[in-house]
Amino acid sequence: PETGCLSIIVLGASGDLAKKKTFPALFHLYRQGFLQPDEVHIFGYARTKISDDELRNRLRGYLINEKGASPDQSEILSSFLQLVKYVSGSYDSEEGFRLLDKEISEHEISKNSQEGSSRRLFYLALPPSVYPSVCRMIKQCCMNKSDLGGWTRIVVEKPFGRDLDTAEELSTQIGELFDEPQIYRIDHYLGKELVQNLLVLRFANRFFLPLWNRDNIDNVQIVFREDFGTEGRGGYFDQYGIIRDIIQNHLLQVFYLVAMEKPVSIKPEHIRDEKVKVLQSVLPIKDEEVVLGQYEGYKDDPTVPDDSNTPTFATIVLRIHNERWEGVPFILKAGKALNSRKAEIRVQFKDVPGDIFKCKKQGRNEFVIRLQPSEAIYMKLTVKQPGLDMSTAQSELDLSYRQRYQGVTIPEAYERLILDTIRGDQQHFVRRDELKAAWEIFTPLLHRIDDGESKPLPYQPGGRGPAEADELLAKAGYVQTLGYIWIPPTL
Ligand code: BG6
Numbered sequence: 001p002e003t004g005c006l007s008i009i010v011l012g013a014s015g016d017l018a019k020k021k022t023f024p025a026l027f028h029l030y031r032q033g034f035l036q037p038d039e040v041h042i043f044g045y046a047r048t049k050i051s052d053d054e055l056r057n058r059l060r061g062y063l064i065n066e067k068g069a070s071p072d073q074s075e076i077l078s079s080f081l082q083l084v085k086y087v088s089g090s091y092d093s094e095e096g097f098r099l100l101d102k103e104i105s106e107h108e109i110s111k112n113s114q115e116g117s118s119r120r121l122f123y124l125a126l127p128p129s130v131y132p133s134v135c136r137m138i139k140q141c142c143m144n145k146s147d148l149g150g151w152t153r154i155v156v157e158k159p160f161g162r163d164l165d166t167a168e169e170l171s172t173q174i175g176e177l178f179d180e181p182q183i184y185r186i187d188h189y190l191g192k193e194l195v196q197n198l199l200v201l202r203f204a205n206r207f208f209l210p211l212w213n214r215d216n217i218d219n220v221q222i223v224f225r226e227d228f229g230t231e232g233r234g235g236y237f238d239q240y241g242i243i244r245d246i247i248q249n250h251l252l253q254v255f256y257l258v259a260m261e262k263p264v265s266i267k268p269e270h271i272r273d274e275k276v277k278v279l280q281s282v283l284p285i286k287d288e289e290v291v292l293g294q295y296e297g298y299k300d301d302p303t304v305p306d307d308s309n310t311p312t313f314a315t316i317v318l319r320i321h322n323e324r325w326e327g328v329p330f331i332l333k334a335g336k337a338l339n340s341r342k343a344e345i346r347v348q349f350k351d352v353p354g355d356i357f358k359c360k361k362q363g364r365n366e367f368v369i370r371l372q373p374s375e376a377i378y379m380k381l382t383v384k385q386p387g388l389d390m391s392t393a394q395s396e397l398d399l400s401y402r403q404r405y406q407g408v409t410i411p412e413a414y415e416r417l418i419l420d421t422i423r424g425d426q427q428h429f430v431r432r433d434e435l436k437a438a439w440e441i442f443t444p445l446l447h448r449i450d451d452g453e454s455k456p457l458p459y460q461p462g463g464r465g466p467a468e469a470d471e472l473l474a475k476a477g478y479v480q481t482l483g484y485i486w487i488p489p490t491l
Contacts, residue, residue, distance in 0.1 A: 004117020013044025191413030
């Protein structure tokens with residue numbers, strides 16, 4: 001691994017994302033020894049005028065209350081916070097960025113007495129509207145000092161644009177300043193343990209290889225449910241809606257990994273090439289294969305306009321025009337304010353031909369990957385009901401992580417992804433052409449919603465979403481197994 005001075009600059013340091021995700025992830029990396037105190041310096045940058053200590057105190061207040069915090073953590077936390085400095089300035093003037101550069105350089109010089117390196121990681125925890133100006137400022141004022149070696153990388157968060165045109169414009173603006181290997185577009189779903197496992201499951205197991213196609217699989221569901229609404233962030237959410245917030249990025253990334261062909265190798269570019277290919281085979285979304293919803297009460301949020309047409313729920317069927325998947329619906333479903341919180345992939349197999357068990361059809365084989373909570377992989381299958389009778393029942397082969405990997409801590413998505421940016425591994429980041437292909441699929445539908453042509457149906461908070469969505473599922477071929485519930489094992 002590379003050594004020498006590493007500066008991590010969190011732009012938007014006083015915002016929500018920095019507080020909730022970026023700084024905690026940095027702290028966890030530090031605690032685990034991935035950020036060495038003699039190499040690393042962290043800079044917070046934002047407009048608010050506060051001192052180093054004020055930022056440290058704010059962060060302390062937040063990090064100390066984190067889950068899993070223990071008394072001995074307070075010492076580690078203090079030593080971590082000593083690495084954090086703060087610089088204030090605007091996002092579009094050179095003054096602040098010159099000051100930032102000066103601070104970074106000073107630390108590079110003081111730390112580099114033995115060994116030269118100028119590694120600079122800029123994390124843009126900012127709204128995308130300021131990405132172009134911030135990137136310009138970084139380019140003009142804050143690039144790594146080439147005589148010291150090292151690199152400059154920038155990390156950006158979704159939403160990358162609102163539709164195909166705005167996303168392309170943003171990509172062009174950033175692309176004029178930085179090369180693709182310097183740009184890390186984060187989609188935190190790619191940092192989740194079971195999302196990362198998909199590649200291994202699919203391509204390292206003889207079980208799945210011959211079954212993973214239209215001959216055996218009837219339909220695939222990729223589901224995201226939250227049991228809370230948009231409380232506190234209605235203003236942001238209303239401009240984007242569930243498709244831009246969850247489906248076009250998080251669920252689509254999962255979709256790629258389920259549907260793509262085997263990459264030539266596990267090199268990041270080979271994997272990303274396959275993702276783009278499968279996306280290019282996706283057919284235009286049909287109106288009759290979309291159900292939109294908006295939960296009742298969503299518009300009570302004072303930051304949401306009374307006439308908002310923004311969906312908080314959507315079920316969308318994607319169809320792939322290729323040899324493996326022709327005719328198999330991929331049902332992407334996401335909703336806020338539903339009856340549970342979970343994210344899972346559910347692969348439903350076709351019925352067994354020539355069924356000799358005269359029992360009433362009990363259910364189909366399913367392969368389920370539970371991304372969260374309680375990470376698990378399980379196969380729902382038919383077995384003989386134990387006992388004297390020759391009857392059948394639904395059961396499961398269950399790999400529940402908490403039980404199987406006791407004592408193993410599953411890293412947070414952001415932790416893992418930030419470490420990748422330091423190591424220069426782009427496998428779990430979104431490439432420019434991937435992003436473009438993703439927007440191509442959803443833009444026509446998004447425009448119909450923006451124009452008010454497609455309207456969300458009202459649904460009760462705390463329920464399953466609009467009944468029409470279940471009807472669409474059934475029409476697409478999904479057969480629900482009644483009376484079978486998978487119960488995660490308790491320890
Ligand atoms: C974010 C969305 O990207 O992902 C949020 O903006 C959503 O609306 C969140 O709540 C879900 O992430 P996770 O990791 O909790 O599933």
